[in-house]
Amino acid sequence: MSDELEFLQSAYLDDELDPDLRRSAEAAAASDPQKAEELRSLARVRELIAGLSRPAGPDFATEVLRRLAASGSRPAAWAFGPSLRWGAAAAVLLAASLGIRAAIRHRDEPVAPPPVALAPASAVATEVVEAAPRPPVAAEPVGPPEALARATPDPDPTGPPRLDPASEPDRSQLAAGELLARPGPHRLFVVSSVEGPPDLDEIAEVLKLTSHRDFYRLELPGDDRAEADAAGPVVFAAELDPAEVGTLRRRLEAAHPGQVGEEEAGSALRTELAELGRAVRLPAEPAAEVQFPQSKMAIRIPSVPTAPPTDRPADVGPPPIEPAGDVPSVVLIRIIGPPSE
Amino acid sequence: MTRNLDDFSLVEACRAGRSEAYGVLVGRCQGRIYPMLVRLLGSAEDAQDVLQDAFLRGFEKLGQYQGESSFSTWMYRIALNLAMSRLRKRKMRRVLRLLDTRRGRPAVDPPDESPASVPSHAAEQAEREALVEAALESLEPEHRAVVILKDFEGRRYDEIGDLLGIPVGTVRSRLHRARQQLRRRLRPLVDDESPAHSIHPDVEQALS
Known part of the structure; x- marks a missing residue:
C-alpha cells in the first residue's frame, strides 16, 4: 500500500475523506485482512486516547488577576480594525495628494537653489542605504524559530505557531x-x-x-x-x-x-x-x-634493511597517518x- | 453584573480598565483549555504554568483581539502555542540529557515498554492512562499535538491545521504516523480483545 493510501486509513476512521477516497479506503481494507486488522487497531488507539480522563483544573481567575495587579499590566492599545486601517490609509493618500497639488501649484514659483551639499533625491536615498551601519554578523545572536524564544518572550503567541516572523532570517x-x-x-x-x-x-x-x-x-x-x-x-x-x-x-x-x-x-x-x-x-x-616530544629522543641509525612489512617503500620515514x-x-x-x- | 455580559463586551470592559471582567473571561474558558494542556504536556503542573502564562499574555494582547473568533478559541490558540514551545524545549533538554548520559551521568529511567509491564485486562484505568501517557510522551511534539487535538479534543482536520499553522495534508500524515507509533507502543492494550474494547461499529460496518 502506498503512503498516500496508508494515510487514508486514519482519515477514513475520522470520516475526513470524500466519497471516492472513502470507497478506495474501504476496498483496500476489505481485500486485505492484514489491513483490516490494522484499521481495527488504529481505531483502538483512537479510542484509548479519547478515553483519557479530562482533569478539572484549579480556578485560575484569582491568581491571574492578582498577578496582573502586581505587575500593573494593561491591555495593549486597540489595534486598528479594518475600517480604521482603511481610514488611516485614506488619510495618508489625502495628505499625499494635497502635497502633490501644492507642489504643482508652486512649481513655477522661483525657489531658492538647494544647498550645494544636497544631492538629488535618488542619490540621497542610495547614500543613506550605504551609510547605514550593517549589523555585525558575529555579535548578533539570532532568535530561535518562532515560538521557541522564551528568554525573549514569544513574538506573538496569538498567531498560528511555526509561521516565520516578517523579519528576514538572520x-x-x-x-x-x-x-x-x-x-x-x-x-x-x-x-x-x-x-x-x-x-x-x-x-x-x-x-x-x-x-x-x-x-x-x-x-x-x-x-x-x-x-x-x-x-x-x-x-x-x-x-x-x-x-x-x-x-x-x-x-x-x-x-x-x-x-x-x-x-x-x-x-x-x-x-x-x-x-x-x-x-x-x-x-x-x-x-x-607546536608539539614537543614527550618521550626520550634517540637518533635512529639505519640498520640492514629487512623485508618491508608492507608494500610501502622502506625508506620513506614514519608510517603514514591514518587516512x-x-x-x-x-x-x-x-x-x-x-x-x- | 459583568457575569451577564458576552465575551466581547467583557473584553471591551477590560480595555476600559475594568480588570475584574478579565477574571470572568478566564473563568469561562479555563475548563475548556486545561484538559487539552494536561494531555498535551503530560503534566498537570506544566499545564497550570502554561495556562496561567497564556492568560497573562492574553491580557497584554487584548488589543489584538478583534472578536473574529470566540474569546475562548483565541485563548486556546495562545495556550496551544505556548504549550508547543514548552514541548519542543523539553525535547531538546531530553536530547541533551541523553548526550550527558553517554558520558556516565545518571540516566533518566526510560518508560518500561516491555510486554510484561503491561497490566492485565482487569487493570485499573489509572494504570491504563499511565501507559497511554508514556506512549504519548514518546511522540514528537508535532505528532503529539495532532493526536491530542484530534483524538482527545475531537477537532476536525481543518481546525487542527488552522490551529497549528499546517496544511490539512500534513495533519493527515502526522496523525497517521503518530497513531501507527502509538499502536506499536501500546500493542498489548491495542490487542486487548475484551468485548468492551473490540467493538468499533464504524470499522466493522465498513469491513462487513
Whole structure:
C-alpha cells in the first residue's frame, strides 16, 4: 500500500475523506485482512486516547488577576480594525495628494537653489542605504524559530505557531542551519568538566585557534524552572578539515584529560540543534600547533634493511597517518558540568 | 453584573480598565483549555504554568483581539502555542540529557515498554492512562499535538491545521504516523480483545 493510501486509513476512521477516497479506503481494507486488522487497531488507539480522563483544573481567575495587579499590566492599545486601517490609509493618500497639488501649484514659483551639499533625491536615498551601519554578523545572536524564544518572550503567541516572523532570517542562523545539514562526516565531542561549571569560553577559544573557518555557538532554550544553567545549554558547531579535527581532538584531550568522548553526530540531533539553537557566529583565529616530544629522543641509525612489512617503500620515514580523507567534517562540541550530587 | 455580559463586551470592559471582567473571561474558558494542556504536556503542573502564562499574555494582547473568533478559541490558540514551545524545549533538554548520559551521568529511567509491564485486562484505568501517557510522551511534539487535538479534543482536520499553522495534508500524515507509533507502543492494550474494547461499529460496518 502506498503512503498516500496508508494515510487514508486514519482519515477514513475520522470520516475526513470524500466519497471516492472513502470507497478506495474501504476496498483496500476489505481485500486485505492484514489491513483490516490494522484499521481495527488504529481505531483502538483512537479510542484509548479519547478515553483519557479530562482533569478539572484549579480556578485560575484569582491568581491571574492578582498577578496582573502586581505587575500593573494593561491591555495593549486597540489595534486598528479594518475600517480604521482603511481610514488611516485614506488619510495618508489625502495628505499625499494635497502635497502633490501644492507642489504643482508652486512649481513655477522661483525657489531658492538647494544647498550645494544636497544631492538629488535618488542619490540621497542610495547614500543613506550605504551609510547605514550593517549589523555585525558575529555579535548578533539570532532568535530561535518562532515560538521557541522564551528568554525573549514569544513574538506573538496569538498567531498560528511555526509561521516565520516578517523579519528576514538572520544570516548567522541560516548559515548555522546550512552547516548542520551539510553532508559528510559528522563528529560529536562531549567534554566532561570535572571541576565546576562548564567553561564555555575555553572551548570557544580552542575552536577559534583550531579552525580556519568561522564557527557557531548554538544557545539552546533553557529550562523554565530548575535548570542549573538558566541561560540554557550551549553546543559549538564548526566545519573542520581532517587535520583540524585531529588538532581539536588533541587540544580538547589536553585540556580535559580522559574526559573527552567522541562519536558520530546523528542527523536527528543536528536537525534539532538547527531548529532550536540561537546561532552566534564566532570568528576563527587559527594558530599553528607546536608539539614537543614527550618521550626520550634517540637518533635512529639505519640498520640492514629487512623485508618491508608492507608494500610501502622502506625508506620513506614514519608510517603514514591514518587516512582521514580530505572532506571537511562538521564537528559539534558539547561540554557538560560535573555530575550533580 | 459583568457575569451577564458576552465575551466581547467583557473584553471591551477590560480595555476600559475594568480588570475584574478579565477574571470572568478566564473563568469561562479555563475548563475548556486545561484538559487539552494536561494531555498535551503530560503534566498537570506544566499545564497550570502554561495556562496561567497564556492568560497573562492574553491580557497584554487584548488589543489584538478583534472578536473574529470566540474569546475562548483565541485563548486556546495562545495556550496551544505556548504549550508547543514548552514541548519542543523539553525535547531538546531530553536530547541533551541523553548526550550527558553517554558520558556516565545518571540516566533518566526510560518508560518500561516491555510486554510484561503491561497490566492485565482487569487493570485499573489509572494504570491504563499511565501507559497511554508514556506512549504519548514518546511522540514528537508535532505528532503529539495532532493526536491530542484530534483524538482527545475531537477537532476536525481543518481546525487542527488552522490551529497549528499546517496544511490539512500534513495533519493527515502526522496523525497517521503518530497513531501507527502509538499502536506499536501500546500493542498489548491495542490487542486487548475484551468485548468492551473490540467493538468499533464504524470499522466493522465498513469491513462487513
